[in-house]
Amino acid sequence: MSADSKLVCVQDFEDYARSILPKNALDYYQSGSGEEYGLKLNRDAFRWLRIRPRILRDVSQRDLSVTVLGSKVGMPIGVAPTAMQRMAHADGECANARAAGAEGAIFTLSTLSTSSIEEVAAAAPDTVKWFQLYIYKDRKVTMDLVQRAEKAGFKAIVLTVDAPVFGIRLADLRNKFVLPSHLRLANFDGHLSTNVNDTTSGSSINDYVANLFDQSVTWEDVKWLKRSTNLPIVLKGILTEEDAKIAADLGVQGIQVSNHGARQIDGTLAPMEALPAVARAVGGRCEVFLDGGVRQGGDVFKALAGGARAVFAGRPLLWGLAAAGEAGARQVLRILRRELDHTLALAGCTKISDIRPCMIGYGSPLQKL
Numbered sequence: 001m002s003a004d005s006k007l008v009c010v011q012d013f014e015d016y017a018r019s020i021l022p023k024n025a026l027d028y029y030q031s032g033s034g035e036e037y038g039l040k041l042n043r044d045a046f047r048w049l050r051i052r053p054r055i056l057r058d059v060s061q062r063d064l065s066v067t068v069l070g071s072k073v074g075m076p077i078g079v080a081p082t083a084m085q086r087m088a089h090a091d092g093e094c095a096n097a098r099a100a101g102a103e104g105a106i107f108t109l110s111t112l113s114t115s116s117i118e119e120v121a122a123a124a125p126d127t128v129k130w131f132q133l134y135i136y137k138d139r140k141v142t143m144d145l146v147q148r149a150e151k152a153g154f155k156a157i158v159l160t161v162d163a164p165v166f167g168i169r170l171a172d173l174r175n176k177f178v179l180p181s182h183l184r185l186a187n188f189d190g191h192l193s194t195n196v197n198d199t200t201s202g203s204s205i206n207d208y209v210a211n212l213f214d215q216s217v218t219w220e221d222v223k224w225l226k227r228s229t230n231l232p233i234v235l236k237g238i239l240t241e242e243d244a245k246i247a248a249d250l251g252v253q254g255i256q257v258s259n260h261g262a263r264q265i266d267g268t269l270a271p272m273e274a275l276p277a278v279a280r281a282v283g284g285r286c287e288v289f290l291d292g293g294v295r296q297g298g299d300v301f302k303a304l305a306g307g308a309r310a311v312f313a314g315r316p317l318l319w320g321l322a323a324a325g326e327a328g329a330r331q332v333l334r335i336l337r338r339e340l341d342h343t344l345a346l347a348g349c350t351k352i353s354d355i356r357p358c359m360i361g362y363g364s365p366l367q368k369l
């Protein structure tokens with residue numbers, strides 16, 4: 001496949017990736033938890049919202065750039081952390097990070113990547129990179145990751161707070177998911193890197209997480225992390241005003257409204273449903289981001305109107321990688337950028353700060369923001 005072929009929207013990339021990825025990888029990437037009702041809600045939450053465009057404004061000059069946690073980037077669209085990207089393409093996270101930089105997007109590297117922190121830093125030195133952190137029972141392992149990310153020039157730590165245990169993903173259980181034996185979790189040595197290459201029970205993912213991640217993590221650990229690094233901290237996986245207020249009171253620099261791509265609880269609030277109330281609760285004390293279900297430029301516009309400073313996409317970049325490596329990931333980001341630019345023009349905006357909360361509303365009078 002050449003990346004400038006007939007794939008003209010994210011759905012085209014998804015359809016193509018579905019036709020070429022091995023079942024073990026495809027199911028892992030696409031799955032939500034349970035009966036996957038949440039997966040549908042994540043998309044529907046965007047569809048239920050309507051854009052209220054303004055007309056007859058001069059939109060001949062447009063600028064999509066924004067400043068996010070102090071870094072100027074070309075567009076308010078970033079790459080969410082997704083584990084084990086070398087199952088999609090041999091160049092995995094390195095290709096994805098390069099693509100993000102080339103298109104002016106932030107790249108977030110997962111703790112559970114198949115390319116290491118140092119490999120990604122070397123492959124994409126000019127990309128604005130954030131590091132996603134899981135807290136291991138062994139705090140030395142955890143702190144080592146943070147220090148390596150600092151040293152490698154990552155610009156923020158994204159602490160995932162919605163995964164004390166992992167969601168029940170039925171396809172992974174049926175497939176007895178394992179990471180193909182030529183790959184490993186590249187940020188680690190020994191059993192931390194290879195414990196996903198075989199399984200004695202169902203999915204190796206649930207075994208790994210249950211054995212190694214700390215289920216006793218609380219707000220005290222957020223305070224510990226804040227004391228331990230000078231990098232800005234983003235808490236990823238907040239869905240309620242209550243938790244958003246605690247996070248802002250603690251002084252974190254960012255909140256990522258997310259339900260982990262509907263892979264944890266099946267049937268939480270969709271991130272787009274939760275966003276406006278979270279943004280109001282935070283009241284500008286920290287930056288608010290969103291991920292989950294972003295597939296079109298119009299979705300980005302709605303999330304920005306709902307209070308997000310930037311949005312992140314997960315699966316779309318896996319589909320891009322699977323289709324054509326770096327070129328495919330670039331094309332996915334370019335498509336989202338072009339669609340956002342068109343939405344801006346058609347809604348009467350010339351820059352991101354022109355997008356206001358009053359520019360979205362619900363079609364049904366029964367639903368309120």
Ligand SMILES: Cc1cc2nc3c(=O)[nH]c(=O)nc-3n(C[C@H](O)[C@H](O)[C@H](O)COP(=O)(O)O)c2cc1C
Nearest residue numbers: 029080081082083110160260261292293313314315
């Ligand atoms: C295959 C896959 C792997 C993921 N791995 C991680 C991860 O390692 N760390 C994390 O915090 N979130 C992870 N997520 C969640 C994403 O960061 C993000 O919340 C979600 O994918 C956004 O939804 P979208 O895929 O609809 O864009 C993963 C999601 C998927 C689909």
Ligand SMILES: CCCCCCC(=O)C(=O)O
Nearest residue numbers: 083112196205208209263
């Ligand atoms: C040991 C591999 C576990 C990868 C889990 C990554 C993740 O967050 C996901 O949703 O999947």
